[in-house]
Amino acid sequence: MYRYVFGPVPSRRLGKSLGVNVVPLKYCNFNCIYCQLGRTRHVINDLRMFYPPEDIIKEMEVVVRARNYDYLTFIGDGEPTLYAGLGKLIQWARNNQDRPLAILTNGAKLIDEEVRSWLSELDVVKVSTDAGSERTFRLINRPHREITFDRFIEGIERFREVFSGQIWTEVMLVKGINDNEEEMERIGEALRRYRPDRVYMMVPTRPPAEPWVKPPTSDVLVGLAKVLSRYVNSDRIFIIDYVERGEFHIDKNDPVNSLLGILKVQPMTVEQVMDVIRRNNLDMEILDRIRSLTKEVVFNGITYLVYSSE
Ligand code: SF4
Structure with a gap:
């Protein structure tokens, strides 16, 4: 059973993504x-050494040799740039394996020079820009009190000046919060400041922290993409409003813990878990064990299995 490395899992943007989870739930x-991942239990904005980097490197050493993947991706059960050992891991990965390196971050720590220098070694840095104003930023992202919208965008802007890799942005659209033309114009202005290489317009497809969160309809999404194309070249804008398809890799000798490793960072549909069991010729009773360790949440008519450590 690996504690930090999982997958590869199918990613809507990164193909087969081998994940390295560097932050405990949910910092x-x-x-x-x-x-x-539910509501944030620990809203922090300082760097912490959650785990000894050597322990994570020990796992990466074994797994990068044994598995086939497109990207090695740093993530967290929270925000990965809050991990004080991240720079060391990125350096190790750069020197010891040959696949491209990515991180899924909200981007708020890019205001910190040390974090900018760590992330400048990566190939893809995926940030978020769900709002174009302080008000909507507070409504949708509910950031730590030290973080203002302007400083948040400034951090990404400064990173753009030193980073030669790809910056991809995720714009998560929530019905009634940021799915209107005015906010999209403001988001467009923010994107203009740091010139992302790609913009992914997303909708919540898995159970959200707040049960009242709903995705906008597809025609609203298309209309908002048109607004955004006044600010970003339309061939850089991608709409993603579906759950990822593809194969999840698990350790056949320890399927329950392998599946839990994935479920800790992303809820899976019941069909996805059944597909993993079938593909690996495992016993369907594994589904019952997974069910007993997770809770079932129905979102948008689809049943998800959500891991909870409580
Ligand atoms: S979605 Fe938001 S709250 Fe959840 S881990 Fe990412 S940045 Fe944190």
């Missing part, structure tokens, strides 16, 4: 209303 500097 984040945001508390997004749509977060698939």
Whole structure:
């Protein structure tokens, strides 16, 4: 059983993504209303050495040799740039494996010079920009009190000046919060400041932290993409409003813990878990064990299994 490395899992943006989870549940500097990990229990904005980097490197050493993947991706059960050992891990990965390196971050720590220098070694840095104003930023991302919208965008802007890799942005759209033309114009202005290479317009597809969160309809999404194309070239804008398809890799000798490793960072549909069991010729009773360790949440008519450590 690996504690930090999981997958590869299918990613809507990164293909087969081998994940390295560097932050325990749920330390984040945001508390997004749509977060698939639930509400943030520890809203912090300082760097912490959650785990000894050597322990994570020991696992990466074994797994990067044994598994086939497209990207090595740093993530967290919260915000990965809050991990004080991240720079060391990125350096190790750069020197010891040959696949591209990515991080899924909200981008708020890019205001910190040390974090900018760590992340400048990566190939893809995926940030978020769900709002174009302080008001909507506070409504949707509910950031740590030290973080203002302007400083948040300034951090990404400064990073753009030194980073030669790709900056991808995720704009998560929530019905009634940021799915209107005026906010999209403001988001467009913010994107203009740091010129992302790609913009992914997303909707919540997994159970959100706040049960009242709903996705906008597809025609609203298309209309908002048109607004955004006044600010970002339309061939850089991608709409993603579906749950990812593809194969999840698990350790056949320890399927329950392998599946739990994935479920800790993302809820899976019951069909996805059944598909993993079938593909690996495992016993369907594993589904019952997984069910007993997770809770079932129905979102948008789809039943998800959500891991909870409580
Ligand atoms: S979505 Fe990401 S940034 Fe937002 S609260 Fe969840 S972990 Fe933090």
